[in-house]
Amino acid sequence: MLRYVLGRMTLTVPVLVGAAVFIFLLMQLVPGDAVSAVMAGGAKLSPEQQMEMREAFGLNRPVLVQLGDYLWGLIQGDLGRSTRSDRAVLSLVAAQIPSTLILVSAGMVVAIFVGVPLGVLAARRRNTFVDTLAMGTAVLGLSVPQFWFGLMLILLFAVNLGWFPALSSGGFNGLVLPAVTLGIAEAAILARLVRSSLIESLEQDYIATARAKGASDRRVTWRHGLRNALVPVVTMIGLQVGNLLGAAVVIEMLFARQGLGQLVVNSILRRDLPVLQGSILILASLFVVINVIVDILYKVLDPRVKLGAA
Amino acid sequence: MSSSARPDIALQDTGAGPASLEQSSVGIWRRLVSHRSVVVGGSLFSIILAAALFAGWFAPYGPVDTQPDVALQPPNWTHLMGTDQFGRDVLSRVIHGARPSLVMGVAPMLISSVVGTTLGMLFGYYGRWADLLLTRFVDIALAFPPILLALTVVAVLGPGLWSIALALGLSGIPFYIRMARGQVLQAKEAPFVQTAIAIGAGDLRIMFRHIIQRVMPPILVMMTIHVAGAILAGAALSFLGLGIPPPSPEWGTMIQDGRQFIALSWWMAFFPGVALALTVFATNLLGDGLRDVLSPRSKGERIR
Numbered sequence: 159m160l161r162y163v164l165g166r167m168t169l170t171v172p173v174l175v176g177a178a179v180f181i182f183l184l185m186q187l188v189p190g191d192a193v194s195a196v197m198a199g200g201a202k203l204s205p206e207q208q209m210e211m212r213e214a215f216g217l218n219r220p221v222l223v224q225l226g227d228y229l230w231g232l233i234q235g236d237l238g239r240s241t242r243s244d245r246a247v248l249s250l251v252a253a254q255i256p257s258t259l260i261l262v263s264a265g266m267v268v269a270i271f272v273g274v275p276l277g278v279l280a281a282r283r284r285n286t287f288v289d290t291l292a293m294g295t296a297v298l299g300l301s302v303p304q305f306w307f308g309l310m311l312i313l314l315f316a317v318n319l320g321w322f323p324a325l326s327s328g329g330f331n332g333l334v335l336p337a338v339t340l341g342i343a344e345a346a347i348l349a350r351l352v353r354s355s356l357i358e359s360l361e362q363d364y365i366a367t368a369r370a371k372g373a374s375d376r377r378v379t380w381r382h383g384l385r386n387a388l389v390p391v392v393t394m395i396g397l398q399v400g401n402l403l404g405a406a407v408v409i410e411m412l413f414a415r416q417g418l419g420q421l422v423v424n425s426i427l428r429r430d431l432p433v434l435q436g437s438i439l440i441l442a443s444l445f446v447v448i449n450v451i452v453d454i455l456y457k458v459l460d461p462r463v464k465l466g467a468a
Numbered sequence: 469m470s471s472s473a474r475p476d477i478a479l480q481d482t483g484a485g486p487a488s489l490e491q492s493s494v495g496i497w498r499r500l501v502s503h504r505s506v507v508v509g510g511s512l513f514s515i516i517l518a519a520a521l522f523a524g525w526f527a528p529y530g531p532v533d534t535q536p537d538v539a540l541q542p543p544n545w546t547h548l549m550g551t552d553q554f555g556r557d558v559l560s561r562v563i564h565g566a567r568p569s570l571v572m573g574v575a576p577m578l579i580s581s582v583v584g585t586t587l588g589m590l591f592g593y594y595g596r597w598a599d600l601l602l603t604r605f606v607d608i609a610l611a612f613p614p615i616l617l618a619l620t621v622v623a624v625l626g627p628g629l630w631s632i633a634l635a636l637g638l639s640g641i642p643f644y645i646r647m648a649r650g651q652v653l654q655a656k657e658a659p660f661v662q663t664a665i666a667i668g669a670g671d672l673r674i675m676f677r678h679i680i681q682r683v684m685p686p687i688l689v690m691m692t693i694h695v696a697g698a699i700l701a702g703a704a705l706s707f708l709g710l711g712i713p714p715p716s717p718e719w720g721t722m723i724q725d726g727r728q729f730i731a732l733s734w735w736m737a738f739f740p741g742v743a744l745a746l747t748v749f750a751t752n753l754l755g756d757g758l759r760d761v762l763s764p765r766s767k768g769e770r771i772r
Contacts, residue, residue, distance in 0.1 A: 176608035187624045297756065301749035303700050305707050306723050306741030309730060317731045324730075404613035408704045412727070422616070423708055426623040438620055442611045 159457075166453055170446050177442045178232055182225055185435050193217070237439070238432035247436035251421065255440065258417035261340060261409070262402045264333055266395070268341025269348055269402075274391075276345070277352025282379055284357060292349065299346030304405055308339035308412050326415035336413045340405055344398050351394050355387040362386070389459055396452030400445050499761045506761075509753025516747050520566035527560035531717045540733045550735035552725065554715075558735060561717035562743045568629050568711075568718045569747060572636065572702030573695040579637025581691050584644025589683060591645075592652030593675055602645065609642040615701050619710070627710040629718075635705075636698045647690055648683050655682035685762040692755030696748045703744055719744045 193211050197203055203211065212218045216227065231238065237247035280292040315335060316324035326332035359365070360383045368382045407419030414420075418437050425433040500506050519526055535555035543550045549558035591599040609617070614636075621635035655661055656679070664674050705711055706720030714721065719740040726737025 172604070173607055173611050176604065177611045180608055181612075181620070184620055184624060189624075189626075297752055298745075298749060301696070301752050302745045303703055303720075303723075303741060303748070305704055305720075306737065306744065309723065309727055309737050310741070313730055313734055313737075400613040404615035405704075407616065407619065408708065411708055422619060426619065427709070434620070434623060438612070438616055441613065441616055445613060446611050 162457065163454055166450050170450055173446055174443055175229070177446075178229060178439055179225065181435055181439055181442075182228055185431050186221055188429075188431060237436035240430055240433050242428055242430045242433075247432050250433060251418065251437050251440050254416060254418045254421050254437070255444075257415065258403070258406055258410070258419065259444075260333065261336055261406050261415065261417060262399070264337035265340030265344065265402050265406070266399070268337050269344035269398070270395075272341065273345035273348025274352050276349040278356060278379060278384065280349065280353040281356035281360065282375075284353070289353075293353065296346040296349045299342055302343070304339055304343055305408050305412050307342065308335065308409060311335050311339060312413075324413075326413035332413075332415070336409050336415055339412070340402060340409050343405070344402060347398065348391065348394065351391055352384075352387060355390050356383055359383050359386040385459075389456065392452060392456050392459055396449050396456075399448045399452070403441055403445055496761055500757065503757040503761060505753040506757035509750045509755075509757060512746060512750035513754060516566055516743075516750060517570065519563050520570045523564045523567060527557075527563040529557035529560040531561045531564035532556065532715045533560075540729070542733065543735055549739040550733065552722075552733075552736050553729060556715075558722075558739055561722060562719070562739050565717040565719045565722065565740060565743065566747070568716070569699055569703065569744065571629060572633055573699035573747075573751070575630075575633035576636035576640055576698040576702075577691050577694045579634065580640030580644050580694065581687060583637075584641040585648045585683065585687055587641070588645040588648025588650075589652050589675060589679065592649035593656070593671070593679065599649075603649070606642040606645050609639075610646075612639075614639045615704065618701060618705065619708075622705060622710045627713070629712045632702050632705050632711055636701055640694055640698070643694075644687065644690065647686055651683040651686060652679055655679045658682070689755060689759045689762055692751060692758050696751040696755060699744070699748050699751065 193203070193208050197208075216224060219227075228238070235248060237251065239246055240250060243250075276292050276296065280289045283289050312324045312335065315321045322335050323332050326336050356379070360379070365378060365382055368378050373382070406417065407422055409415070410417040410419035411423055418441055421437045422434060422441070425431070425437065523531075533556060535551070537555065538547070538551050539553055539555040541547055541551045541555075547557050547559065549562060551557055552561070587602065591602045612620075617639035618632070618635040621638055622631055625631035625634065652675075661674060661678050664678050669678075702711070703718075703720035703723070706718050707724045709721075709724065711721055712718045714725075722740040723737045723744075726733075726735075726740070729736050
C-alpha cells in the first residue's frame with residue numbers, strides 16, 4: 159500500500175513540471191510585458207527607466223534562460239514577485255488557498271448529500287414518476303448556469319428573506335449560499351451516475367443472495383448495492399474536483415468572496431502575469447494532488463484494483 | 469489465419485461491417501426521431517436557432533435602443549421582460565443574445581472535435597514515440613481545470629467573443645484526443661479491422677472507412693455535451709467581464725449587469741439566465757438521446 163502511494167505520487171512529478179513549463183510558455187504569448195502593463199496602469203516611465211525595470215525583472219534574457227530560472231525558483235518555493243505590489247507571489251497565493259479549499263469542500267459536501275440520495279431514490283423507484291422527476295431535475299440542474307443560480311439564491315435568501323448575506327465575507331453564514339451554488343450542478347452529475355451505477359449493481363447475483371438471506375430492501379440497497387456502485391462514483395468525484403475548482407473561480411467573483419478565483423481574475427484584469435501564472439499553477443497542482451488522493455481512496459474501496467496499474 | 473486460407477469468407481466478413489452499419493444507420497435515425505429527449509430537445513433547440521438567425525424579425529425593439537424615460541421598468545405589456553437601466557428592452561436583448569451564445573457553444577466544439585479527433589486517430593493508429601509524447605501532453609493539459617485553461621488563453625488573446633470561442637476550443641482538444649485515441653486502440657484489435665489489414669487495405673482506407681465507424685459514435689455524443697458545456701463556460705467568462713464589450717447583448721454580460729441591480733430589478737438578470745438554461749437544457753436533452761441511441765453503455769464525460 160505504502161509503495162503504491164509513493165509510486166503514485168512520483169508519477170505526478172513529471173505532470174507538475176510539465177504544467178509549470180506549459181503555463182510559463184503560455185504566458186510568453188501574452189502581448190506586452192510587465193513593464194508595458196505597469197505603464198498601461200498610468201505610470202510614466204522614461205526609456206531608461208523601462209530598460210532598468212526590464213533588467214530588474216530579468217525580462218531581456220533569452221526565454222529558455224528565464225524558463226530555467228523560473229523552474230529553479232519553483233524548486234525553492236519562489237513563484238516570482240507581483241509586478242503590481244512587488245509582494246512575493248507565493249505568499250499572495252498561499253493566503254488565498256484556505257478560503258478556496260473551504261468553499262470547494264463545502265460544495266463537494268452539498269453535492270454528495272444531495273446527489274447520492276437523489277440517485278438512490280431514482281434507482282429504487284426506477285421507471286416510475288419519482289425516477290422521471292428526479293432525473294428531470296438532474297438534467298435541469300446541469301443546464302442552469304451556476305453563476306445565475308447563485309444570483310437567484312442571493313435574490314431569494316439575501317435580498318428578500320435576509321437569511322444569509324449576499325456577499326460572502328467569511329464565517330459559516332457566508333459560506334452557505336456559495337457552497338449550495340457550487341454543489342448543486344455536481345449533485346446533478348452524481349445523481350445520474352449513482353442511479354445508473356446502482357441499477358447495474360442491484361442486478362448482480364450477490365444482491366439476490368442477500369435478499370434470499372432475508373435482508374431488508376433498505377439494507378440491500380444501502381449496504382450491499384451502494385458499496386459496489388460507489389466505485390465509479392468516487393472516480394467521478396475526483397474528476398469533478400477540477401470542475402469545482404474551475405467553478406469556484408466564478409462563484410468567488412459572484413459572492414465577492416476571497417480566494418484563488420478572485421486572485422486569478424483580478425490578475426488578468428490588472429495584467430499581473432506572475433500572480434496569474436502562480437495562482438493557476440497552484441490550482442492545477444491542487445487538482446493533481448486531489449486526484450492522487452482519489453486514486454488511493456479508489457484502491458481502498460475496491461481491493462480488486464491492481465496496485466501496479468496506476 | 470483462416471481468412472488468408474479462404475479469402476471468400478474474409479471478403480464476406482469485411483463486407484458485413486459497412487453493410488450492417490448502413491442498415492443500422494437507418495435504424496439509428498428512426499430511433500433518434502422517436503426518442504423523447506431528442507424530440508423535445510430538438511424542437512427547443514430549433515426555436516433558439518431561429519431566434520439566433522432571425523433575431524431582427526422576432527425582437528420587438530432594437531437590442532441597443534435606449535429609452536431613458538422607461539428605465540428599470542418591471543415586466544409589462546409593452547416590455548414583456550421589463551427594461552434595463554438604460555431603458556433597453558430586455559426581451560429584445562435576450563433574443564439577440566442567442567447568436568453569441570450559440571457561437572460560443574458551437575465554434576469551440578468544432579475546433580476541439582476536428583483537431584482533437586484527427587490528432588487522436590492519427591497518433592493512436594501510428595503509435596510509437598509521437599503517441600507517447602502526445603499522451604504526456606494530454607496528461608499535462610488535463611491537469612488544468614478546463615475553464616481555467618480557457619481563462620488563461622483569454623488573458624493571452626484579450627477579451628472578446630472570438631477569443632472566448634478559441635480559448636474554449638483549445639481547452640477542449642485534449643478530451644477528444646483521449647477519447648479518439650482510446651477508440652482507435654480498441655478498434656485496431658477488432659476482427660473487421662484485422663481482416664482489412666490482412667487483405668491489404670491501405671492505412672488511410674482502414675482509418676477513414678473502418679476505424680472511424682468505431683470512433684464517431686462516442687465523439688458525436690461528446691460533441692453535443694460539449695456544446696452545452698461551452699455555452700455555460702462562455703457565459704461564465706462573459707460574466708467575469710472577459711466577453712463581448714457592452715452594449716452588445718450577451719446573456720452572461722446581461723446577468724453581470726443585472727447583478728448590480730438585483731435588489732432593485734430582478735428581471736434584468738432573471739430572463740437572460742432562463743434563456744441560457746433553456747438553451748443548455750435543449751442541448752443536454754439532445755446529447756442524452758444521442759447517447760442512448762448511439763452508445764448506451766458509455767458513462768459520458770463533461771467538459772467544462
